Amino acid sequence: CVFLLQVFLVLLTLYKSGEAPGIRQAMTDVTTKLGEAAQMTCQIVGRPLPDIKWYRFGKELVQSRKYRMSSDGRTHTLTVITEEQEDEGVYTCMATNDVGEIETSGKLLLQAPPQFHPGFPLKEKYYAGVGGTLRLHIVYIGRPVPAITWFHDKKPLRDSENVTIENTEHYTHLVIKNVQHKTHAGKYKVQLSNILGTVDTVLNVEIQGIKSISNNSVE
Structure with missing residues (x-):
């Protein structure tokens, strides 16, 4: 009887002490098309059942039309209704109980055909002064990151002494120094694919006949 009582007390102690949250299945990166629902999932166990919270950029996410949280006690799911490229990023699931806490993170990647960002409308005409610098800045949306090609009067442009092309995952920037009427005026095309x-x-x-026109230059 004494032995059974000791076993009971040990089991009772273990039960009261509980079990810190542990990761059975970590979050993984998820890729989906922009405009579709994405599901970020992980499996976490613990005793007592951990409290589950979701974060993005350190900010807790709350149940809404955009974010939906669900759980069956072990498998925890965050559904993101994607609406813009900025929904990409790292999402974190944090599990906490009386014994401890743990977290797991995954990155949401969004695929989308390239398009020119509607928040940065293009102008009807761009200006630069003779001998000055022409700057053309295009902000775009698109994943995977598109191949970007600039043309001037149907001829491809490449980096040179006076031409610089800077491409990032958000914009493309064309800079031409010492512009001249005959050489640099006309139509420029940018293609994203x-x-x-x-x-x-x-x-x-x-190209206008003064060195620079600060009010109209594209920065």
Whole structure:
């Protein structure tokens, strides 16, 4: 009887002490198309059952039309209704109980055909002064990151002494130094292309007869 009582007391102690949250299945990176629902999932156990919270950029997410949380006690799921490229990023699931806490994170990647960002509308015409610098800045959306090609009067542009092209996952920036009327005026086309599609647009450039026009130069 004494032995059984000791076993009972040990089991009772273990039960009261509980079990810190542990990860059975960590979150993994998820790729989905922009505009579709994405599910971030992990498996976490613990005793007592951990309290589950979801975070993005250190900010706790709450149940809403955009974010939906569900759990069966072990498998925890965050559903993200994707609406913009900025929904990409790292999402974190944090589990906490009286014994401890643990977290696991995964990255949401969104695929989308390239398009020119509607928040940065293009102008009807761009200007630069003779001998000055022409700057054309295009902000875009698109994943995978598209191949970007610039053209001037149908001829591809490449980096050179006076031409610099800077491409990032959010914008493309064309800089031409010491511009001249005959050489640099006219139509510039930028083309964006990835596995989901291709888009292009034409920019009209006028070179004016003074060195610089600060109010109209494209920064």
